[in-house]
Amino acid sequence: MRRFTLIGATALSLQPASAFAQANELVLYCSVGEEWCRAQSEAFTRETGINVLMTRKSSGETFAQIKAEEGQPRGDVWWGGTGDPHLQAAQEGLTEEYRSPLLADLQPWAVAQAETSGYKTVGIYAGALGYGYNSTMVTENPPACWSDLLDARFVDDIQVANPNSSGTSYTMLATMVQLMGEDEAFAYLAQLHANISQYTQSGAAPIRAAATGETAVGIVFMHDAVAEAVGGAPIVTVAPCEGTGYEVGSMSLILGGPNPDAAKIWYDWALSPAAQEIGATAKSFQVPSNSNAATPPEAPKLIDIKLIDYDFARFGSSEVRSALLARWDAEIGILPK
Template sequence: MKKFGLVSSAVLMMAGATAASADEISVVCSAEQDWCDLMVAAFEAENTDTDVLMVRKSTGETLAQIRAEAGNPKIDVWWGGTGDPHLIAAEEGLTQASGVDTSDLLGWAQNMATISEGKAIGIYAGALAMAYNSEILDEKDIAPPACWADLEDPRFVGEIQVANPNSSGTAYTELATFVQLFGEDEAYTKLAAIGQNVNSYTKSGSAPSKAAARGETGVSIGFMHDMVNLAAQGFPLVAVAPCEGTGYEVGAVSVIEGARNFEGAKAWVEFALRADIQSRAPETGSYQVPSNSNAEVAPESPDLASIKLIDYDFATYGSSETRARLLARWDSDVGDPNPQQ
């Protein structure tokens, strides 16, 4: 039975209840579902004797699961999602070095491996941005945002949707970006002001832009490649690189410490870093910039060189201590009045 796109968390837990065989890999994917499915299908097509048990979870949920299962992991490899939680898992000894060759990767991807001592390797990059539904803002005669500061304006009351940084790597990247751009105290002041205009905090980082595309909210915060994908599908969504500058993610892949199928997990990492495999991401509408220097970059992919990117400090904001402190202050100073279970 082929499991990609169909496997549930319960199936993955059942698979982990018994010792994994050499021809079975348990993967948690933190990218978009279609891309997860493509990766599983492509891997199984090349490795016909191997079954991939895959489930999609956000980075925050995955980090929590890995922590809970430390010493008796049900997962072999974690693929996709923002790099900060991957670095935290590496710091806490929850992942291990795969020993794969990274010489074909771009500098920012190799930097991820260097910071984590080979435990987390960069697979793609994407810039944080704002997006707005042009039809909604035109109908309500609301001037679109150009800067982060615009989102504090009362004209956007009830119009903004963003994810919760406790569950979403995208939203944690936003939190860390604000702290690096504005300083910690001002960052929380701004986030609290924006929070007065937020109609909902979602679990998933890509959910707000999907909601904006469907006309369920006027403005979203997320990654630009997700916004570009939605616009390419015909939705009236316009992506904006904030005038003050913005942060970015380096998505990562990590092998879990104590993985029951280390060789299979290593094979997955090698597969995920290949140029031909990374070049297939646009087939699923995934327009991140690939990490392999020989991979094809889709014309729809945002040009990172044209965006005012901050010098994002992955070492600092990918540490357990920093993340815990920032999230605790977010809960107290900003908070989600209606947290999703």
Template sequence: MTRPHLWGTTALVASAALTLTACGGSGDDGGIGTINFYSPETADMTEEIAAAFEDQVGGKVTVTSGGTNEIVNQMLAEQDNPRGDVWYGGGGFMPFEFAKENGLLEAYTPDVVADLDLFDGPIQMRDDEWYWIGADIFVLGLAYNTELVSEDELPETWAELADERWRDEIQLPNPAASGTATLFVLSQVMLQGEDAAWEYFDRVVENASAIPDSGAGPTQAVAQGEASLGVAFEFMPYQLQEQQGAPVEFHVPADTPVLVNPITLIADGPNPEGGQRFIEWFLSPEGQQIRADWHYLVANDEVDMRIPLSVADVIDHAMDLDIDWVSDNYDATRQQWADRYGS
């Protein structure tokens, strides 16, 4: 199977819980001003992205880091006086749909991807009204420790995580804080139905040795031998392979979410023109390459990838995602998890 074409070069939590980083510029911002960049993605990567924009384009970029749901809650708290300009990342498009429905996003069509189709095969590449644009392709799967689990032991379906075989051997992030985990929970409710899914989660939680707030936490535990399996996105184990030489690999079960991770303009932000400039650069080959170097599967298929995985490798495992259902159930599902298992 050939890899689907994605696009070419033309194509309420207190804010004190979040981390602010101001990247230094050259002093001449080219009239761009300060851009406030919100992102739950890898902190070192987002700081590198900010510094590269300042160097290549101009302006000053201030990064706000935190969990996906922390950032969404901060934008809700700031809605009467928005402080952010651009938001990137959050475990896929689901929190962006929730934010759109709550009036937190501004529609914007970047010139660099103005001809981007709504769908590429089963993958929705952007919002139909351009409230968000897919920047990366995320594949939900399992990080596993190659010294603790052999390939023939790996679960072929998500349902197998409820087996007693995995008692105290798995970790998943906390959906109250992590977009990665929210996607896991929503996808299983869609697949199994409400009652069966929550019975399933009861067993998975019983099997879990820990449920950290960080989306990357389970992969880090797997790399350190503290768990055999961890719910993860594909870039997480590949980053730890390179950074730490960790004995960790990535496995894709059947019927798994494969979706875009978007970037968007925050509604009524203090610097919309600067935010637009940032998004144009972010979706350019120069901006995409930085994330590819961090082992992300970026949406621009002309960029050099650093991971042994392509959309063609996982497309047969991809489940259909009902965006309207996700939008309607996103917040309620997170709350139901918190009520059932604690935040």
């Protein structure tokens, strides 16, 4: 007989008792930070008794794995990571429709993500794109705009992830296209390339490098820069003056996964206020999607940031996302360093 804490009782009671009788294991593909992945998995196991087999990979890597496993899926739930590849997975029939009873409690942007995908994914948090710089390395004329990152003083002193592996970096690519137009965006990225020392695999890695002084600037989601500053690093977080895009971090059920009952139990639990508040305990400062969940005070205030009207349906489509990544490979990825 499983016992559930009062914290999770409401969300867990949404599933019929028969589901718990059949649910013993969950295979979780996790695309947030390692610490948050572990904390979330451990909390779920404590509350349900369901063992979680968790693998942590970036959004692009997870999409590629789910695509490779099509027809013989090994995973049950894809939790976290930017919404664009979740939408592509939905479009390509890799994930399945599910409408949680907790949808009514979610922020409009989280529900919009579900509606756009035909309810094959849902928003679990939001975060704005920006960058952070090391204030001990950048002591004069601090950058405030995207254009400032083209300055020659930053030659080989900026890091950003590769958009093929990183949802963060794909969000940057899509943001630039929406801000500037496609040809102008690729011209900007080609200029920026001279200042890039490394295209990392993980979206958060650039700000960790800035925190240790390995690089001056890391282009990341702003909450990742905030996390480094909260941890004591000399990082200043920047919301670029021209405007910026944002992510709707998402969750999807993998079509045909081996443990469907456990997957739906996780899905409902992960949308509950208590489950969404675990992120802050793991030093993740995104804005949660459940309107009843407490937003971490350290989280960047989206209302104060000049956000573009990010077209999730277009940039999460298989055609557009694949075409942009192919163009990045052909025009930016091949440039010498």
